[in-house]
Amino acid sequence: MPKKKIMPVSGQDSRIDHFFSLPGTRTDNWRSLHATARKWTRDPQLQSDVMSAFEALGPNERFFAYPGHKLIATLRDRIESGQADSAVSLVQRISESILDRTYKEDPGDWMTAEAAAEAPPEINTTTLARGQSHRPYFETLFVAPGAATRADHIIDQIRRLRRPEDPFIYEAVVVGSFEEAICAVLLNPAVSAVTLYEGFDLETKGSVPALRQFLTSAGLDAEHLSEDDLPLSLAGAIKKIRPEVDIYLLSDRHVERVAGDPRASDFRRVLYSVEELLELHLCILEGVSDRFRTPFFDNLKKYAMRPISTFHALPIARGKSVFKSDWIRDMGEFYGLNIFLAESSATTGGLDSLLEPTGNIKEAQEMAARAFGADHVFFVTNGTSTSNKMVHQALVAPGDIVLLDRNCHKSHHYGLVLAGGQPLYIEAFPMTEYSMYGAVPLSSIKNALLDLKAEGRLDRVKMVDLTNCTFDGHIYNTRRVMEECLAIKPDLIFLWDEAWFGFARWSPFLRQRTAMGAAEAIETWMKDPASVEEYEKQQKKLGKNPKAAKLLETRLIPDPRQIRLRVYQTNSTHKSMSSLRQGSMLLVRDVDFGEVEAQFHEAVFTHASTSPNQQLIASLDVARRQMELEGYGLVANAIEIALDIRNEINSHPLISKYFRVLGADEMVPAEYRTSGFTDFLDEGISWTDQVRSMHEDEFCLDPTRMTLVCGTAGFDGTQFKKLLAEEFDIQLNKTSRNSVLLQSNINNTRSDVAQLVRVLLQICQNLEKDLARGGENARATFEARVKSLMEDVPNLPDFSHFHDAFRWDAGKKTWEGDMRSAFFSAYYPEGCEYVPLDSPEVDKRLKNGPEMISANFVIPYPPGFPIMVPGQVISKETIDFMRKLDVTEIHGFELAKGLKLIRPDHASEHVRK
Numbered sequence: 001m002p003k004k005k006i007m008p009v010s011g012q013d014s015r016i017d018h019f020f021s022l023p024g025t026r027t028d029n030w031r032s033l034h035a036t037a038r039k040w041t042r043d044p045q046l047q048s049d050v051m052s053a054f055e056a057l058g059p060n061e062r063f064f065a066y067p068g069h070k071l072i073a074t075l076r077d078r079i080e081s082g083q084a085d086s087a088v089s090l091v092q093r094i095s096e097s098i099l100d101r102t103y104k105e106d107p108g109d110w111m112t113a114e115a116a117a118e119a120p121p122e123i124n125t126t127t128l129a130r131g132q133s134h135r136p137y138f139e140t141l142f143v144a145p146g147a148a149t150r151a152d153h154i155i156d157q158i159r160r161l162r163r164p165e166d167p168f169i170y171e172a173v174v175v176g177s178f179e180e181a182i183c184a185v186l187l188n189p190a191v192s193a194v195t196l197y198e199g200f201d202l203e204t205k206g207s208v209p210a211l212r213q214f215l216t217s218a219g220l221d222a223e224h225l226s227e228d229d230l231p232l233s234l235a236g237a238i239k240k241i242r243p244e245v246d247i248y249l250l251s252d253r254h255v256e257r258v259a260g261d262p263r264a265s266d267f268r269r270v271l272y273s274v275e276e277l278l279e280l281h282l283c284i285l286e287g288v289s290d291r292f293r294t295p296f297f298d299n300l301k302k303y304a305m306r307p308i309s310t311f312h313a314l315p316i317a318r319g320k321s322v323f324k325s326d327w328i329r330d331m332g333e334f335y336g337l338n339i340f341l342a343e344s345s346a347t348t349g350g351l352d353s354l355l356e357p358t359g360n361i362k363e364a365q366e367m368a369a370r371a372f373g374a375d376h377v378f379f380v381t382n383g384t385s386t387s388n389k390m391v392h393q394a395l396v397a398p399g400d401i402v403l404l405d406r407n408c409h410k411s412h413h414y415g416l417v418l419a420g421g422q423p424l425y426i427e428a429f430p431m432t433e434y435s436m437y438g439a440v441p442l443s444s445i446k447n448a449l450l451d452l453k454a455e456g457r458l459d460r461v462k463m464v465d466l467t468n469c470t471f472d473g474h475i476y477n478t479r480r481v482m483e484e485c486l487a488i489k490p491d492l493i494f495l496w497d498e499a500w501f502g503f504a505r506w507s508p509f510l511r512q513r514t515a516m517g518a519a520e521a522i523e524t525w526m527k528d529p530a531s532v533e534e535y536e537k538q539q540k541k542l543g544k545n546p547k548a549a550k551l552l553e554t555r556l557i558p559d560p561r562q563i564r565l566r567v568y569q570t571n572s573t574h575k576s577m578s579s580l581r582q583g584s585m586l587l588v589r590d591v592d593f594g595e596v597e598a599q600f601h602e603a604v605f606t607h608a609s610t611s612p613n614q615q616l617i618a619s620l621d622v623a624r625r626q627m628e629l630e631g632y633g634l635v636a637n638a639i640e641i642a643l644d645i646r647n648e649i650n651s652h653p654l655i656s657k658y659f660r661v662l663g664a665d666e667m668v669p670a671e672y673r674t675s676g677f678t679d680f681l682d683e684g685i686s687w688t689d690q691v692r693s694m695h696e697d698e699f700c701l702d703p704t705r706m707t708l709v710c711g712t713a714g715f716d717g718t719q720f721k722k723l724l725a726e727e728f729d730i731q732l733n734k735t736s737r738n739s740v741l742l743q744s745n746i747n748n749t750r751s752d753v754a755q756l757v758r759v760l761l762q763i764c765q766n767l768e769k770d771l772a773r774g775g776e777n778a779r780a781t782f783e784a785r786v787k788s789l790m791e792d793v794p795n796l797p798d799f800s801h802f803h804d805a806f807r808w809d810a811g812k813k814t815w816e817g818d819m820r821s822a823f824f825s826a827y828y829p830e831g832c833e834y835v836p837l838d839s840p841e842v843d844k845r846l847k848n849g850p851e852m853i854s855a856n857f858v859i860p861y862p863p864g865f866p867i868m869v870p871g872q873v874i875s876k877e878t879i880d881f882m883r884k885l886d887v888t889e890i891h892g893f894e895l896a897k898g899l900k901l902i903r904p905d906h907a908s909e910h911v912r913k
Contacts, residue, residue, distance in 0.1 A: 026060070034092055090113075104169070140171070140173070143234065145199035147176030158171075158172045181200075183204075185245065192244075196234060196235065231258075235267055246288070295359075312346060386584070391568050407467075410857065410859060423817070426444045429672075436796075439470055455813055465495040471864070473702035474668065487556035501702070503627075522565060567588075570587070577746065583616050661742070675696045711786060717739055832855050854873075857891065
């Protein structure tokens with residue numbers, strides 16, 4: 001396969017809208033300037049090189065409070081006037097402060113060395129408060145007319161408002177136009193609040209073609225905006241990009257009228273601009289404080305510090321049984337005292353009940369709902385497996401049909417067994433070369449719904465259940481899936497398992513593809529009168545009783561007057577945010593939730609522990625706080641790390657010889673990428689192309705999930721995973737026959753990237769040495785191994801069908817079945833049999849019958865999905881796949897016993913009953 005052309009990650013593009021020039025490029029450019037300036041002190045001829053490096057910082061620096069234009073102007077003056085030594089000193093201080101983030105606490109970093117030496121002690125009252133306990137730092141964006149001349153005045157005003165009792169410290173960033181404001185909130189993750197003055201400009205003077213294309217696609221270009229609407233339009237645009245940010249309007253007009261505009265809901269407060277700025281200052285601090293507050297965690301800390309005597313069934317609470325023990329004291333020393341002080345099985349005295357929350361847990365869940373764009377959020381402390389089962393039990397009744405991906409997590413299959421729902425499995429597109437599946441094409445989902453409609457059985461369909469994104473990173477066009485399905489059945493429920501995708505809420509590029517993001521967009525569309533016109537226009541074009549083929553090829557528009565939007569999203573908070581293991585959230589945006597709330601609570605009572613871990617609940621509360629206040633920057637960093645890994649591996653002359661990270665074009669077939677997007681780092685691909693792909697393509701690839709092909713280095717996935725863990729202390733999770741999955745997250749740093757690259761390089765160097773020492777025989781053995789892993793791969797088996805015994809009420813066109821009955825049939829030993837996998841009996845029965853009926857779930861790891869489910873007729877393709885598997889972990893299968901089957905005569909008994 002030809003190597004990809006790699007686009008330089010840290011190129012010299014200085015346009016202020018080059019959003020994929022990644023956050024790390026800023027620190028790299030400052031360090032590069034420092035290195036060049038140091039050379040200048042030894043060679044006076046390099047002054048022009050220093051100025052070029054300085055200019056490479058670009059206009060983006062104005063979107064950050066630090067170092068600020070005063071220090072930038074001073075630095076420029078020193079370079080232009082040939083003051084090499086003082087320029088080096090200033091560059092070093094600035095670059096180190098940006099890298100170490102000391103400017104958030106050290107007021108001296110904001111001044112030149114000379115100014116800091118002369119500053120009076122009172123300087124602490126107008127800058128950062130040195131010596132005080134740590135106070136979180138953030139930045140506030142001010143959008144004001146005449147920013148070039150007013151910036152210093154606004155910054156000084158804000159600094160003078162600071163008080164020692166303020167819980168936070170913030171600095172001002174001042175810009176003068178709509179476009180600059182959009183750039184600032186995109187580029188600067190520290191911006192936590194925005195203040196708009198009336199009268200600012202629409203356009204910036206710089207070259208921003210990508211930004212303007214983005215604004216046009218969102219209906220926010222110059223042709224759609226007027227001077228009077230700019231503050232309201234800008235507020236709406238900022239909320240689309242970063243919904244967590246508080247926005248304030250300073251108006252010198254009739255503030256009452258502005259506040260009464262329905263669009264003013266995007267503002268946290270509207271203030272009369274001639275009033276005292278202290279009110280604005282207090283509002284900004286209050287807004288951040290509202291996000292900073294963690295109701296349950298705050299109360300848990302208070303609880304832990306109280307002198308409490310416990311007479312309940314939790315001996316470990318308060319830690320006395322641990323710290324007074326001669327035998328388990330080491331556990332207490334390892335974990336520390338607080339974890340035991342915070343343990344309790346009580347739900348009073350400042351705590352709350354997870355099963356029936358009425359206090360701080362209830363409040364924490366409401367804050368999480370606000371943060372994640374849901375109507376309701378439920379904290380779950382035993383993983384998203386439980387969250388999924390809760391949804392199934394609450395919403396699916398026995399006999400209801402549920403459309404779902406056969407390759408989804410096992411919790412969905414087991415949830416249907418418990419609820420009695422009948423699965424109608426729909427196949428994802430195969431990626432046979434890498435022994436994995438992608439995602440389910442929309443055409444397959446529509447086809448199943450239309451078949452059910454043709455048979456008059458659409459009323460039995462309750463839910464569409466899909467994984468977004470998949471383990472390997474395939475992201476659905478969630479809005480399109482829901483809209484086209486609702487066009488066929490307007491009251492469908494959607495369960496989106498976003499176990500791996502919870503972080504996506506905090507990326508403006510990924511949010512639109514989350515369940516909650518898409519549901520919000522559909523709700524907004526439904527309220528627009530034009531939505532009815534769109535629907536009526538399409539109906540007229542389709543005509544009466546259009547054929548299924550016509551509906552399949554049409555991008556269907558639902559009737560907004562008929563839609564009952566019912567969306568559920570589960571996310572494993574612990575998988576992508578700072579929650580302890582098993583921390584999960586269940587998000588609800590269901591217009592009919594009031595009608596199912598009682599049964600939903602019954603599902604919670606069924607599956608949730610009556611003794612939930614307090615630390616887990618607290619970590620969910622804290623995870624929400626972190627993501628609301630710094631999630632945007634953390635997710636941007638995770639994406640940067642992933643793109644850096646892709647670039648370093650695929651462009652390295654030796655590593656790329658044996659390893660490569662698959663591109664979007666290798667993970668998503670071209671038919672599902674109508675935008676033409678190929679890969680994040682391909683030459684010629686821009687941020688604009690990625691945005692268009694996110695809007696248009698049926699499937700996109702999550703940039704933080706990287707499929708690293710290791711079969712070309714002679715390793716199968718399990719073998720390579722073990723090598724990395726045991727010899728190099730690098731941990732990863734999923735494997736396939738010839739690949740492993742790398743995931744970047746908010747925990748990763750560039751040091752992690754360096755370590756991964758170093759290890760891969762060492763493995764490649766060792767491989768080269770071994771091949772050189774082994775000669776032709778070693779080379780032939782290696783090539784045969786690679787061929788076996790990369791070419792001699794087993795075909796992935798599709799779901800066959802349920803046995804007729806478990807299709808007693810099914811139709812003829814679709815293959816749903818009563819899996820619950822099949823599952824419990826296996827509980828009777830006399831009704832089951834075992835047949836060894838490699839026995840001639842298997843081949844005989846495949847050819848002549850009787851059919852072999854799986855008695856249980858069989859789940860090999862990898863690929864990690866059920867290749868057999870209870871009641872399924874086992875096909876030759878499935879047997880061939882099983883026989884070629886060389887993995888040791890297969891749930892539901894014992895090699896010594898063989899395949900566990902339901903006896904055909906026992907299945908027939910089920911039919912007679």
